[in-house]
Amino acid sequence: MNHRLYQDVEPVPGSVGDVLRLIRGGESSSRSVLARTTGLAPSTVGLRVDALVDLGLVHEVGAEGSRGGRRARRLELDGTAGFVAAADLGANHTRIVLSDLAGRTLADSDDTRSSAPLPRDDGPAGAVAELWRRFETLAAECGLAVADFQGAAIGVPAPIAYPSGRIVTPSFEPTWHDVALGSLFASHTDAPVLVENDANLIALAERSDTEPPERSNLVAVKLGTRIGGGVIAGGRLHRGVGGAAGEVSHTSVDGTSVIGCTCGVPNCLESVASAGAIIARLRAAGHDVSTTADLLRLGAQGDAAVVEELRTAGALIGRVLAGIANFFNPREVVLAGAMSASPPLVAAIRSELYRMCLPLVADDLDVRASRAPRDAGVHGGVVLALDEVLAPTRIDELVRRATVSDDRTVRSA
Ligand SMILES: [Zn+2]
Incomplete structure (x- = not known):
């Protein structure tokens, strides 16, 4: 919706x-x-x-x-006038956070060990019913009344068409293509439920907390099994015309695709340099690697083949980001996601990014780690949900409706 x-x-x-x-x-x-x-x-x-x-x-x-x-x-x-929910949907987890209207966290599914992935067998409607059940359970556990639920934002690792909110070619669950997940909540609640690309939510969470938000100009990159990006321009999430802004991962790069990608761009960054691609390449060469955790561990131990792969991938990612930085002139490039904890990958991104940037761009550029790499997705969800629930034009409409119904009461009295 x-x-x-x-x-x-x-x-x-x-x-x-x-x-x-x-x-x-x-x-x-x-x-x-x-x-x-x-x-x-x-x-x-x-x-x-x-x-x-x-x-x-x-x-x-x-x-x-x-x-x-x-x-x-x-x-x-x-x-305390109500609460909102933020959910981060992944292939292997579903993190949920409840927050009050001032942005204070009230409950976290990770604290109650209830962050299991959503079931996919019953289609999107079944997954939404289960997500709503988890919202209710988590709310009940911390003494919140469902009647005080004001809205939610759900982060999904796929492009989200704007303004329809439809999921576009999600690699984590191809059958959810073109599904408007937010609309499916209508049978559970009248409150707004927004769906947003997960990297866009990270970008929102990383907006400056010291400067006025409108001065924030940043690119956030989620480095996980796949690669995603989000853009904040002048303090606002920049979605572009149809919601595709920030899709840095489908830029064609020097290298050979080793995993499938639905984008159709030959040798896109994600299919060449994401953790999923690095793992596929190492496995093809006979290495015993299957998760991002394995990559991080072997990289930290100095495994030569793994470190070499991480450096090569980092240079490719850095080069793509340099092109974006030269065009957009951001204050910050923020690195988030599980792989942002890999020193060889991050060092290679940073060095290639600065090497390929115009001096005028590099002088003002800060390449930094996410302030809260594990929590940025759900924090951004809370920001988006609150900005919608408390949006000036929405409040004005609530006031108008309340006035109209008051008038009706007076007239019928
Ligand atoms: Zn692609």
């Missing part, structure tokens, strides 16, 4: 939703500051804040540090 994401619609300045945006961003912490920031009359600000208090989204706490006179009460987003 990704059609028409509220968060992608520009807010109406000074609307109820826009006022929530200012409070949520910490830019306006009292009614008087809101009046100054928005240019609205204090009485209008009062009406906007009252509407948010009525929705249970904002509360007033303590006193702002004012100098004399009447003390201003501080306005805060009420994180």
Whole structure:
């Protein structure tokens, strides 16, 4: 149900939703500051804040540090007004995190050892029913009422068409091609459930936490069994026209494809330099390697053949990323996913990337590891879900609907 994401619609300045945006961003912490920031009359600000208090989204706490006179009460987003879920779907796991509306983690399926992959035998609808059951179970375990569920975002290792939210040629489960997973939640909940490419969610999680988000310009790369990429431009997830932006892994490179890829591009980066391809090449040469964990272990032990493969793959990945960096001039290239823990791979990516970058690009470029390589996917899911649930235009619509139903009640009385 990704059609028409509220968060992608520009807010109406000074609307109820826009006022929530200012409070949520910490830019306006009292009614008087809101009046100054928005240019609205204090009485209008009062009406906007009252509407948010009525929705249970904002509360007033303590006193702002004012100098004399009447003390201003501080306005805060009420994180306890509901919760959202984020799920990271992989071939071998399904991680679920529940978060309050302020982004504080309430529950993590990894803590309850309930991160098993979803069953695939009953098709996408069966998998969605099981995922919903796990949301409910995890919520119940930490004392949350399902009625307080506000929305979710699900990360999938495949391109996601935008704005339809349909999965495109997923290699982890080819039968899910063209499935709009989010729409299948309609039989379980009215709340928005978004589906997003997993690397896009990592990119969202890696947005700057020290600078204003709109200054964030980064490319995030997920290095796992396969390779994925996501782009943040001017603080926003850049999906391109149809959702394919960031698909760095299907660039043709020097080398020979050793695993199949549905993209149709000959010798694409993923089929030549992903962990899956490295493993296939080593196995063909008689090495006993079958998982990314094996690759990491043998690389750390200095196994000559494995280290050589990791270096070659790193150079190919670095070269593709250099082309992207020269074009896009990002502040950061963030490396995430299991293989970002491999020193020989990362060193080769870094050295080739800097070697092939324009000085003007390299001077401002930071190639760094993910701040939370294991958690970035679900953190990004929480960010996307909250940005949708609390999107200014969505809040404005909720207020409008509440007003209309109030009018009807008055008229029928
Ligand atoms: Zn490909």
